[in-house]
Amino acid sequence: MSQINIRNLSNENDDGSPEIVGVSTFSATSFFVPPKGNTAERPSDCEPGSIRFNTDTSNLEYFRGNTIGWSQFELINPNLGGGTGSNTGVGVRGFIMGGNGSPDSTREEIEFITVSTLGNSQDFGQLTQGSQAAFGGLGNRTHAFYAGGSQIPAGLNVIQKITVASTGNAVDYGDITAGNRASGGGASNQIRSMLGGGNLGSPATNVIEYFSTIQSGNSVDFGDLSGAAEGVEGSVNSSTRGLFYGIASYGANTIEFITMSTTGNSSDFGDLTQGVASGAGGGNSTRGVVGGGYTPETSPATRVNTIQFVTIATTGNAQDFGDLTQNRSGMNAMSSPTRTVFAGGAVYPTFYNVMDKIEIATTGNAIDFGDIAGSGSTNGAIFNSNAVSNGHGGL
Numbered sequence: 001m002s003q004i005n006i007r008n009l010s011n012e013n014d015d016g017s018p019e020i021v022g023v024s025t026f027s028a029t030s031f032f033v034p035p036k037g038n039t040a041e042r043p044s045d046c047e048p049g050s051i052r053f054n055t056d057t058s059n060l061e062y063f064r065g066n067t068i069g070w071s072q073f074e075l076i077n078p079n080l081g082g083g084t085g086s087n088t089g090v091g092v093r094g095f096i097m098g099g100n101g102s103p104d105s106t107r108e109e110i111e112f113i114t115v116s117t118l119g120n121s122q123d124f125g126q127l128t129q130g131s132q133a134a135f136g137g138l139g140n141r142t143h144a145f146y147a148g149g150s151q152i153p154a155g156l157n158v159i160q161k162i163t164v165a166s167t168g169n170a171v172d173y174g175d176i177t178a179g180n181r182a183s184g185g186g187a188s189n190q191i192r193s194m195l196g197g198g199n200l201g202s203p204a205t206n207v208i209e210y211f212s213t214i215q216s217g218n219s220v221d222f223g224d225l226s227g228a229a230e231g232v233e234g235s236v237n238s239s240t241r242g243l244f245y246g247i248a249s250y251g252a253n254t255i256e257f258i259t260m261s262t263t264g265n266s267s268d269f270g271d272l273t274q275g276v277a278s279g280a281g282g283g284n285s286t287r288g289v290v291g292g293g294y295t296p297e298t299s300p301a302t303r304v305n306t307i308q309f310v311t312i313a314t315t316g317n318a319q320d321f322g323d324l325t326q327n328r329s330g331m332n333a334m335s336s337p338t339r340t341v342f343a344g345g346a347v348y349p350t351f352y353n354v355m356d357k358i359e360i361a362t363t364g365n366a367i368d369f370g371d372i373a374g375s376g377s378t379n380g381a382i383f384n385s386n387a388v389s390n391g392h393g394g395l
Contacts, residue, residue, distance in 0.1 A: 190394070
């Protein structure tokens with residue numbers, strides 16, 4: 001085995017760097033300094049596996065290829081234990097927060113599951129204020145967020161936070177700057193949470209805002225959707241892209257996307273196989289899934305059990321994935337890198353406590369996961385809850 005002992009390796013003439021080929025091992029007791037630059041300076045013509053230090057995020061990141069782009073190294077393990085029964089296993093945690101648990105239409109309860117297991121949810125704590133129809137899918141490895149929501153007829157502009165590794169009550173984190181908002185779409189990665197659409201009482205809005213998930217404070221403007229959007233549940237996103245569906249009219253089949261590291265207006269992505277309102281969005285960094293919902297543009301409006309999926313790194317139309325165990329709308333979704341769990345929902349006025357699960361990499365019908373235990377609500381039957389996990393597609 002050949003060996004080169006060096007103190008420094010560089011190119012002083014700026015005409016190409018030295019290249020080491022073959023099987024190489026770097027061994028030292030000190031360190032090496034990778035290339036660095038801000039987000040705007042990310043190169044786009046490098047080899048997959050290239051490493052750099054991002055001075056905007058203060059994180060190492062690596063290039064995953066032209067269609068996916070740059071992702072930061074994740075140093076936090078999302079696999080948590082700490083429950084009893086089905087939650088004694090180690091895995092990604094999912095959270096069910098708030099919602100309408102008739103007759104309690106503004107629940108304060110927070111419950112959790114371990115996504116890799118099967119079984120019923122367990123009590124986690126309480127929100128600072130109960131509501132339903134908050135922005136879903138907002139969280140990173142360490143915290144989950146509950147933003148906005150409706151207290152019928154009044155809305156909320158409060159952003160609340162929980163710490164995912166413990167159990168306990170939510171605390172105040174900041175405010176939604178545009179005002180009281182509910183029934184919008186959420187997307188998040190390790191450092192940002194995006195709020196798209198929703199309603200400001202009436203009518204629906206096209207505003208996109210974001211807030212930092214690593215420093216408390218109010219949301220700020222990001223850009224606009226091409227049209228107003230509401231009745232969008234949960235998140236469909238990778239660490240770089242966030243997708244919003246149902247743009248321009250309630251339950252439309254349109255899908256648009258944003259690049260989360262920048263700011264600006266959304267762009268066209270494609271169409272759902274069927275336009276739905278109040279469908280649940282989830283998935284991993286590769287695939288986004290939308291389950292259930294109802295079809296307000298058909299007569300009569302119908303609750304559906306269909307599951308659709310898209311490939312997030314590309315653009316294009318959704319494809320059929322399979323079916324839920326129960327036709328319903330107003331549920332929400334929690335995801336790990338391999339599994340999505342759909343929780344609650346209703347065919348109004350009947351509410352459900354059912355939780356279904358799918359394996360994201362395959363296609364096929366959902367199977368039973370367990371039940372929402374329903375502390376503080378009738379048999380755990382919940383409509384318009386908020387759900388998120390510490391292992392969703394944006395992480």
